[in-house]
Amino acid sequence: MDYFEVFGLPRQLGIDTLALEKAFHDLSRKHHPDYFTRASPSEKTQAVRMTALLNDAYRTLRHPVRRVEYLLSLYGFKPDSSKVPQALLMEVFEINEQLEEVKAGKASVEEADSLRAQIKEKRERFDSQLQQASLEWDELVKRGEPEARLKEQLGRLTEILSESSYIRNLERELE
Amino acid sequence: MAYSDKVIDHYNNPRNVGSLSKEDPNVGTGLVGAPECGDVMKLQIKVNEESGVIEDAKFKTFGCGSAIASSSLATEWVKGKTLAEALAIKNTDIVKELSLPPVKIHCSVLAEDAIKAAVTDWKKKHENGE
Structure with missing residues (x-):
């Protein structure tokens, strides 16, 4: 079950x-x-x-994120490190470097604030993307779309989810 | 879960932390990440064009102790090796050297991926010349 x-x-x-x-x-x-x-x-x-x-x-x-992770696991989908976009890695790497400066007290108050705002914006974008893609999934299921279309959406959800732990780590670093 | 002494040693005294100029034609950069845990790892190699030997290597990792230790060890190991020898380094070698527990094996995979990505980047830069 x-x-x-x-x-x-x-x-x-x-x-x-x-x-x-x-x-x-x-x-x-x-x-x-x-x-x-x-x-x-x-x-x-x-x-x-x-x-x-x-x-x-x-x-x-x-839990909305764990719910998606679980759904994906039911279909054998999981985050794949070879599919993490380079642009995301570069952005996360840069934010981490700036966070390091903030923690070392080398950044100005403005820089720290703008970093905080940047991470918050990432979180909000992630939440809304995940919500949107989740709604789309429900629509597809309700309409009884063919498996190929469902798998495509599962792939999309996996892609969005691959950002989840990065954002969580950045938020944790910020605390 | 306890870290092995070797992991702690690399974590406390990471070798070769830093960065090399991305623009340098002799530098190959690998940037990889593990979506399960949110780690990011950058590993760079500087290759001697004449001999094809890796002269210098640097890394910077934002992640857990095992990810830092794996990449620190990887930079130590690739130095003085040819590209082919560097590519032969397997994540299982890193697991063995650092006594990584099963839940941390993905950290060693990440380090192996980072070496491969750095070599690929270097090769891409030299495609035309060869």
Whole structure:
């Protein structure tokens, strides 16, 4: 059973997180090992397994980036280092070098601020690209588009996602 | 997870940190990244045109200790080697030398990729002359 199936959801990226939370709580109650103390050993094991699966599924699906990562993994897609665009690497490298200056106290307040703004803008662009591509995915699934078209969109999502850890690292460095 | 002594040594005393001029025709630059962890690694080689031997190498890596150690070691190893010898360096050699745990193997792959990218860049610059 995959994480979407756990919650009876189609493989779509637009998820109502409030409804998801409620479903998680309902299902957790239903499968809670405490209710199975007098059940057979196999039923007990099943309850424990289901609870673990529910926790993993909920933690993954409630987070928009992890949700996409998981969807991609279901189709065997994962970030590929040979496909990271050189332009992105160059930009990230440069920002890192500037961050180093800021941390060493060699940069002016203006330079530090503009770097902060640059990273924030990258984050916002990433979020909106991911959201847009996620919406497109849902549309394709709803329309029952052929596999080739779906794979193309999965490739697009993988490409966008390859920026995710770079932005996260830059934000972490900034703190 | 604990780092091996060799990783810590390279991390604390990285060899050959810095950069060479990208514009220098004898310098090859490799810039690679691992999207899983967000590391970026730049490795540069300076090649003697007469002998084809790598005279100098520099790196700069923004990433975890293992990525820094892998690239530091890579610059040490490529120095004094011909391009063909440098290309023969395998990530598994780096894993062995630094005792990298399985979760850090991708750092050594990145270093191998960086060497290859630097050599490719140098060759591209010299395509016409050869």
